[in-house]
Amino acid sequence: MKKVKLQVCNGTTCFVMGGADMQNMVDQLMVKFKDCLEIERVRCLNACSLSDNFAKAPYANIDGQLVGNANFQTITKIIEEKLSND
Amino acid sequence: MTNEVLATKKLKNEILVRLVKAFMSDNFAENVRLIPYEMRPKGSDVPFRCCIYKERAILRSRAIAGLGFAMEEDDEKTLLSDFANRALERKKPEEYPLTVLQNACKGCPSSKVFVTELCQSCVAKPCLSACKFGAIEHVNGRSKIDVAKCKKCGLCMSACPYRAIVKTIVPCEEACPVNAISKGEDGLAHIDHDKCISCGKCVSACPFGATHAKSQIIDVLKNIKAGKKVIAMFAPALVGHLPCDASQIKEAFKKIGFSEVYEVAQGADVTAKTEAKDFQERLDQGAAFMTTSCCAAYNELVKKHMPELKPYVSEAKTPLYYTAEIVKKEHPDAITVFISPCFAKRREVLDNDKINYILNFEELGAILIALGIQIDTCEKQDFAYKSSKEARDFAVSGGVARSVLAAWRGKPDAIVPAIINGVNKTTLRDLKVYAKTGKCPLGNLVEVMCCEGGCVGGNAGLSTIKAATKKVGEYANSSYSLKDEH
CATH class of the missing domain: 3.30.70.20 (Alpha-Beta Plaits)
Incomplete structure (x- = not known):
């Protein structure tokens, strides 16, 4: 079975820019994808450190692909694409 | 939090971060003027409104509120850079805490x-x-x-x-417990400040993000920059709204430039003991019930809408009041800043000359982002005063009643707590009945918190009520109980 790895950033910027809501998202994603998804809350993905990148927080990393403006819809779409790719 | 509300919160936070970044730059006024253009540069997507010009106009309005001014007084031709300069010159914050962005207001169909x-x-x-x-x-x-x-x-x-x-329904009208916000003849929302209790429910309710708090973020930063002794006093709820350990909060404030940090839980210990004493005296005199007095929105509610309830409200002052008293005694020359989960405390701060400014959790978060402070890497430090478990748990619905119980030295079964978890049109009706009949059928110690969940559910929070409640509870449990204090 194909499995996707999701890392969710828990850094200060991501938390302030809506990351607090990520726990709800993580719960929803676990229900939706069950064993096809491995989720890790990481301390920081260091994605926001460049000039204006804070505005795209919260960030997530899906199988090595950095995703900004992370929310249930954007993340679900990318996971589904990755799962259906083979 | 729903996604729509999250989107408006995120927009407001982005503006605040950019305002702080502009403040830290060597050309504040010009960089503030550019904010709408940097957020919507030529040819960029128009995610929310009809065209890029309207988007920029609304971003300009949000920046004006972020600079601390009322939108109702904007003549639309004043440059953002002029507002920025005015914010630098301002000696004290504006009177009313909330403002409506007329251009962001949709003019929803009447209910x-x-x-x-x-x-x-x-x-x-x-x-x-x-x-x-x-x-x-x-x-x-x-x-x-x-x-x-x-x-x-x-x-x-x-x-x-x-x-x-x-x-x-019209979301803001429906959310307001006291009918202070309503559509005017122009179809747009207006706040009647004689009625408004600054609870901020309209801010959370509007899916267009049209109601804003007037920020004092520049007022605080300019005092820090001027090298003044600025002291932070943070509400107990903050522990639940930051991605770090409570012991790292002090260092984070110091990195921003605050010279000292106090937990408002310190004042909550005084409130709990004073309230327990007050309650004993009232029971001795045969009182049927007493309500708590720490929620600023509730205090405004009583003052403006239910004066008949006033005799039943505890004489005890708020935890913030006592904390500010302690701080000003220890540091008479300091500028004091309250770090708040809600908007209602703005009113209390405006009325108390021992507290100079207020920042809410969102504004604190924006400062952390702009200054690049990674809060979970901050050094762990203890606070000079260790507050009790109950004081640290004040922010959770039921927490104030629990603290009074812990500080209670009278007959153990004399207190029956009744909890009003969130002021809305229904609980407001109940309170009116208690005042009218002179009794409360649910208990004799009535705890009133305007926000659902308590202060951890404050509408300027960063985390969810559930997660924040858990974290505040864990931190509280690491301390001693008021019960064991003699």
């Missing part, structure tokens, strides 16, 4: 009761007989409501066997 196409034109027609105002008639095979006669009582809605009658 009305309305028969949908699901009406089956039934034989019984219970809606017609349910209406006490003769507002419903049956025309062209469907019930129809005469808006002029309808009082929006909703009886027809519950009478309809198909639930085919609905009531549309």
Whole structure:
């Protein structure tokens, strides 16, 4: 079975820019994808450190692909694409 | 938090971060002027409104509120850079805490009761007989409501066997417990400041993000920059709203430039003990009940809308009041800043000359982002005063009542707590009944918190109520109990 790895950033910027809501998202994603998804809350993905990148927080990393403006819809779409790719 | 509300919160936070970044730059006024253009540069996507110009106009308005000014007074031709300079010159914050962005306000359709196409034109027609105002008639095979006669009582809605009658609402009007915000003749929302208790429910309710708090973020930063001794006093709820350990909060404030940090829980210990003593005296005099007095929105509610309840409100001051008193005694020359989960405390801060400014959790978060402070890497430090478990748990619904119980030295069964978890139109009615009848059937110590969940559910928070409650509780449990203090 194909499995996707999701890392969710828990850094200060991501938390302030809506990351607090990520726990709800993580719960929803676990229900939706069950064993096809491995989720890790990481301390920081260091994605926001460049000039204006804070505005795209919260960030997530899906199988090595950095995703900004992370929310249930954007993340679900990318996971589904990755799962259906083979 | 729903996604729409999250999007408006995120927009407001982005503006605040950019304002702080501009403040830290060597050309504050010009960089503030550029904010709408940097967020919507030429040719960029237009995610929310009709065109890029409207988006920029609204971003300009949000920046003006972020600079601490009322939108109602904007003449639209003043440059953002002029507002930025005015914010630097301002000696004290503006009077009313909340403002409506007229250009962001959608001008929602007025609230009305309305028969949908699901009406089956039934034989019984219970809606017609349910209406006490003769507002419903049956025309062209469907019930129809005469808006002029309808009082929006909703009886027809519950009478309809198909639930085919609905009531549309205006989110801000519906959320306001005291009818202080309503659509004016121009169709846009207006705040009646004589009625407003600054609870901020309209801020959370508006899906267009049209109500804003007037920020004091620049006022605080300019005092820090001027090298003044600025002291942070943070609300107990903050521990639940930052992604770090409570012991790292002190270092984070110091990195921003605050010279000292106090937990408002320190003052909550005084409030709990004072309130327990107050309650004992009242019981001795035969009082039927007493309400708590720490929620700023509730205190405003009593003052503006229910003066008859005033005799039942505890004489104890708020935890913030006592904390500020301690801080000003220890540091008479300091500028004090309260770090708040809600908007209502702005009113209390404006009225207390021992507290100079207020920042809410969102504004603190924006400063952390702009200054690049990674809070979970901050050094762990203890606070000079160790607050009790109950004081640290003050921020959670039921926490104030628990603290009074812990500080209670009278008969153990004399206190029966009754918890009002969130002020809304229903709980407001209950409170009015208690005041009118002089008794509360649910208990004798009535804890009132305007926000659902308590201060951890404050509308300027960063985390969810559930997660924040858990974290505040864990931190509280690491301390001693007021019960064991002698």
